[in-house]
Amino acid sequence: MAERRWWREGVLYQIYPRSFADSNGDGIGDLCGVIDRLDHLEWLGIDGIWLSPIHPSPNEDWGYDVSDYLGVHPELGTLDDVDELVAEAGRRGIRVLLDLVPNHTSDRHPWFRERPELYVWADAPPNNWRSVFDRRPSWTLDGERGRYYLHTFAGGQPDLDWRNPEVPAEFERILRFWLDRGVAGFRLDVVNVLYKDSELRDEPPARPEDPPLLRELGMRRIHSMNQPEIHDLLQDWRRLCEEYEPPRILVGEVYAFQVPHWASYYGNGDDQLHLSFNFQLMYNPLVAAKLSAVVAEVEHELPAGAWPCWAGSNHDGGRLASRWARGDERLSRCGLMILLGLRGTPFLYYGDELGLLDGEVPPDRRLDRAEPGRDAGRTPMPWSRAGDWRDPWLPLVDTSRNVADQRVDADSTLHFTRELIALRRRLPDLRVGSYRELESPEDVWAWRRGEGCVVAVNLGVEEARLEVEGRIELSTDPERGGESFAGHLAAGEGVILAGDPSK
Ligand code: NOJ
Numbered sequence: 001m002a003e004r005r006w007w008r009e010g011v012l013y014q015i016y017p018r019s020f021a022d023s024n025g026d027g028i029g030d031l032c033g034v035i036d037r038l039d040h041l042e043w044l045g046i047d048g049i050w051l052s053p054i055h056p057s058p059n060e061d062w063g064y065d066v067s068d069y070l071g072v073h074p075e076l077g078t079l080d081d082v083d084e085l086v087a088e089a090g091r092r093g094i095r096v097l098l099d100l101v102p103n104h105t106s107d108r109h110p111w112f113r114e115r116p117e118l119y120v121w122a123d124a125p126p127n128n129w130r131s132v133f134d135r136r137p138s139w140t141l142d143g144e145r146g147r148y149y150l151h152t153f154a155g156g157q158p159d160l161d162w163r164n165p166e167v168p169a170e171f172e173r174i175l176r177f178w179l180d181r182g183v184a185g186f187r188l189d190v191v192n193v194l195y196k197d198s199e200l201r202d203e204p205p206a207r208p209e210d211p212p213l214l215r216e217l218g219m220r221r222i223h224s225m226n227q228p229e230i231h232d233l234l235q236d237w238r239r240l241c242e243e244y245e246p247p248r249i250l251v252g253e254v255y256a257f258q259v260p261h262w263a264s265y266y267g268n269g270d271d272q273l274h275l276s277f278n279f280q281l282m283y284n285p286l287v288a289a290k291l292s293a294v295v296a297e298v299e300h301e302l303p304a305g306a307w308p309c310w311a312g313s314n315h316d317g318g319r320l321a322s323r324w325a326r327g328d329e330r331l332s333r334c335g336l337m338i339l340l341g342l343r344g345t346p347f348l349y350y351g352d353e354l355g356l357l358d359g360e361v362p363p364d365r366r367l368d369r370a371e372p373g374r375d376a377g378r379t380p381m382p383w384s385r386a387g388d389w390r391d392p393w394l395p396l397v398d399t400s401r402n403v404a405d406q407r408v409d410a411d412s413t414l415h416f417t418r419e420l421i422a423l424r425r426r427l428p429d430l431r432v433g434s435y436r437e438l439e440s441p442e443d444v445w446a447w448r449r450g451e452g453c454v455v456a457v458n459l460g461v462e463e464a465r466l467e468v469e470g471r472i473e474l475s476t477d478p479e480r481g482g483e484s485f486a487g488h489l490a491a492g493e494g495v496i497l498a499g500d501p502s503k
């Protein structure tokens, strides 16, 4: 795979550092733990990892409230550990992306006291905007200053004022600091929210046809996100990434609600984000008609040259094995087959490869302050039945789906995921081929990739027929594979077929 195209053709893997692997037994996952487990990722066939924030943080939002962008949280490690991780991962052909949080800092970042002009202030709340965490007003009075500051998220996460040129100047230094250390790029937290309306106008009320998130918030997001200035900034950052050799990449988190808005963050297709997360897929149920409609719209709206990316799980939305599959192993595998079979770069979330479910977090162990809490999707990675964690920061209760057991079971979801990744390497059509949906019965979603490859998943509870030909390269059913497809899909079965369909 060409070096310059790794982010289009490879498979990425999100690590939530506190929960991935603990190297020193304090119950908190850390960077040395990630280094210790690189062999697992290499064996799986991963091309790049994205680390959720590793910087010092008072953890009001578990790292997404940064108090020093140039440091490493002492519980997670040191700058030397980052360097070692980048080097060790690089030796295995794995690139490292960091998570950059540019919309807000922690209120304990020194800037908040020493350089208040970097933030958004008002003498009195100037509008009806509300925090997406608790639906309360997103303006809070700062006792010391007697003025109100804006926070899109928690009160401890004041929004930066991107209209002050000192803010982009600071962030350019931050980007370079990490890129110079060899990181492959960044996942950009809520990147479509950085700029706010210059007049801070009221948001209009939500309408019945708006997505649930907006209806819960009671308002649309016309003025508090998707402002045109963001596109100039992304062009600047794209140019900056391309000064490096090999070029570095930008992966945006874009909760834009509408696909055309989301697509606009790719600019002309090659001058803004390299990849833009699309949450329409993740937050739809595992229903063929719904998911295929999302993909059809994405394929339609994407500018020429742009490349989609897909995730079924993350640290906000929890794990696909719970949300999509409700614990049904066959459906988890269908979910993985969808992610890895669509046109675009798949992002696995740690544990997806095991069909890992959301964890059990009793109310007295709850840590996340957002509503609803997101702890269940952030519980520790079960490396073995014993768990391998001493007194972890979030409970690890169910270790029945764990790496050690699945590693010795050739029929496990772990092996299935590895085979899916290997198949992408083997079949260029599956990696880079075009997407074309095929006609299929109601609960089946089937598409052709390029000329020679078909992906089909039966998400229903009845067996189904599908009139396509090809050899079964991989099925969610470990009993099947190698034979030619006879048009029959069991309930909950997914297959990848290859071979010239006309023969
Ligand atoms: C999106 C992140 O994914 C989420 O975890 C965080 O709480 C918010 N942005 C605020 O940074």
Ligand code: CA
Binding pocket: 022, 023, 024, 025, 026, 027, 028, 029, 030, 075
């Ligand atoms: Ca530790």
